[in-house]
Amino acid sequence: MRILHLASLVFGFTAVATLAAAQQPTPAPAPPAxxxxxxxxxxxxxxxxxxxxxxxxxxxHKVKLSEFKDKKNVVIAFFPAAFSPGCTSEMxxxxxxxxxxxxxxxxxxxxxxxxxxxNMAFREKLEVPFPILSDAKKDVAKTYGVYDxxxxxxxxxxxxxxxxxxxxxxxxxxxxxDPNTAAEACELMVSVK
Numbered sequence: 158m159r160i161l162h163l164a165s166l167v168f169g170f171t172a173v174a175t176l177a178a179a180q181q182p183t184p185a186p187a188p189p190a191x192x193x194x195x196x197x198x199x200x201x202x203x204x205x206x207x208x209x210x211x212x213x214x215x216x217x218h219k220v221k222l223s224e225f226k227d228k229k230n231v232v233i234a235f236f237p238a239a240f241s242p243g244c245t246s247e248m249x250x251x252x253x254x255x256x257x258x259x260x261x262x263x264x265x266x267x268x269x270x271x272x273x274x275x276n277m278a279f280r281e282k283l284e285v286p287f288p289i290l291s292d293a294k295k296d297v298a299k300t301y302g303v304y305d306x307x308x309x310x311x312x313x314x315x316x317x318x319x320x321x322x323x324x325x326x327x328x329x330x331x332x333x334x335d336p337n338t339a340a341e342a343c344e345l346m347v348s349v350k
Contacts, residue, residue: 188312188329192302195327199318202297204268204290207277217273220266220288223322230263230346231318232339235303237310239271239279247333252285254336261343270295270311317342
């Protein structure tokens with residue numbers, strides 16, 4: 158009787174463990190690689206962002222990637238959606254690290270497919286000192302191969318482009334990226350050249 162009871166317990170624990178393992182979520186597959194790779198020229202783009210003046214007027218600014226050529230390195234930080242927790246965390250960390258990027262002659266460009274107005278409000282809320290560009294037509298995200306058709310957003314991807322316009326480093330993740338990795342890549346890039 159005791160053996161039967163012990164066998165029942167073992168069977169019960171095994172069944173529970175098997176059921177628990179079966180219910181564990183399977184990790185999502187890695188996102189597809191971007192269309193632009195390290196060593197390639199970064200495709201040029203021109204996008205806009207809006208700022209509010211102290212007089213409560215709005216000014217539209219345009220940023221063209223090729224205007225940085227031979228002048229500055231650029232971090233292009235695509236993120237899925239303004240005000241989402243991960244994107245808020247990521248852009249806030251970039252804002253905190255801006256001085257570190259400045260030391261490597263690097264400008265940061267945040268970018269999402271949100272409207273200029275959503276990105277303006279997001280930028281103001283976080284007091285971000287760099288542009289957050291609106292790729293509302295999704296052309297740039299598609300060109301770089303980071304547009305997620307199913308979600309209708311850009312995949313979280315950071316491209317580091319050197320002064321000559323060549324992609325030197327790429328980070329991708331489902332969760333918020335740590336800008337320290339990009340800052341370290343920029344520091345390495347400057348120390349090698």
